[in-house]
Amino acid sequence: EVQLVQSGAEVKKPGESLKISCKGSGYSFADHWIGWVRQKPGKGLEWMGIIYPGDSDIRYNPSFKGQVTISADESISTAYLLWSSLKASDTALYYCARLHWEFLGLDSWGQGTLVTVSS
Amino acid sequence: DIVLTQTPLSSPVTLGQPASISCRSSQSLVHTNGNTYLSWLHQRPGQPPRLLIYEISNRFSGVPDRFSGSGAGTDFTLKINRVEAEDVGIYYCMQATQFPHTFGQGTKLEIK
Numbered sequence: 001e002v003q004l005v006q007s008g009a010e011v012k013k014p015g016e017s018l019k020i021s022c023k024g025s026g027y028s029f030a031d032h033w034i035g036w037v038r039q040k041p042g043k044g045l046e047w048m049g050i051i052y053p054g055d056s057d058i059r060y061n062p063s064f065k066g067q068v069t070i071s072a073d074e075s076i077s078t079a080y081l082l083w084s085s086l087k088a089s090d091t092a093l094y095y096c097a098r099l100h101w102e103f104l105g106l107d108s109w110g111q112g113t114l115v116t117v118s119s
Numbered sequence: 120d121i122v123l124t125q126t127p128l129s130s131p132v133t134l135g136q137p138a139s140i141s142c143r144s145s146q147s148l149v150h151t152n153g154n155t156y157l158s159w160l161h162q163r164p165g166q167p168p169r170l171l172i173y174e175i176s177n178r179f180s181g182v183p184d185r186f187s188g189s190g191a192g193t194d195f196t197l198k199i200n201r202v203e204a205e206d207v208g209i210y211y212c213m214q215a216t217q218f219p220h221t222f223g224q225g226t227k228l229e230i231k
Contacts, residue, residue, distance in 0.1 A: 035220070044209075044211065044222060044223075044224050044225040045160075045162075045168065045211055045213075045222040045225070046222070047213075047219055047220045047221055047222060049219075050218075050220070059218045059219065060219070061120075061219040062120070062219065063219075095167055095168075097167075097168075099215065100173075103156070103173045103174050103177065104154075104156040104158075104173070104174075104215035104216075105156075105158040105170050105173030105174070105179065105213075105215070106158070106160065106168070106170055106213065107170045107173075107179060109167035109168060109169065110167065111167060112167055
């Protein structure tokens with residue numbers, strides 16, 4: 001069974017750094033893109049960026065480029081989303097999702113990581 | 120970036136009746152390889168989204184056959200032929216033809 005398990009909720013202060021994780025299991029982690037999606041409270045889905053763990057090809061939504069860093073460690077089947085300096089506006093639920101290599105649909109989702117940034 | 124516009128934004132439906140959601144793209148979603156990477160997702164309150172339909176009209180594993188997708192080029196439709204209570208939530212179209220991938224703004228399906 002394909003599973004993506006994300007790290008737990010975080011409460012941070014503005015200016016702090018944060019790295020959240022997404023661990024895949026039940027499939028060949030290297031062979032499918034892993035994307036990150038933001039959902040602010042009561043709002044829709046925003047596509048942040050995506051990484052292909054097999055060769056670390058990364059594509060960012062221009063709206064998020066420079067604001068976050070996406071990475072992956074194929075050896076432990078884990079993708080990451082990193083902020084170097086959080087803002088209050090980063091408060092949101094963050095999902096990782098697998099993009100199936102063949103039909104390019106987000107076919108498996110993590111449970112979400114709630115990030116709260118508040119002074 | 121490709122903009123996906125969904126209509127309606129809200130759809131009150133009677134149980135057992137059909138529902139339809141439109142997704143219009145700002146440019147053609149036909150990839151250079153000839154495939155069209157338009158999918159539909161459903162998000163229930165408090166849950167992650169789940170994939171319903173991929174490549175316009177293919178139902179994902181476990182999705183009931185009351186869900187169907189159609190369309191081509193820039194205009195796509197998700198239909199539910201008999202709405203059930205478990206179908207409430209928000210429906211999103213998404214394109215993966217071109218980076219950055221994008222979502223529609225979502226359509227809220229609620230029971231009258």
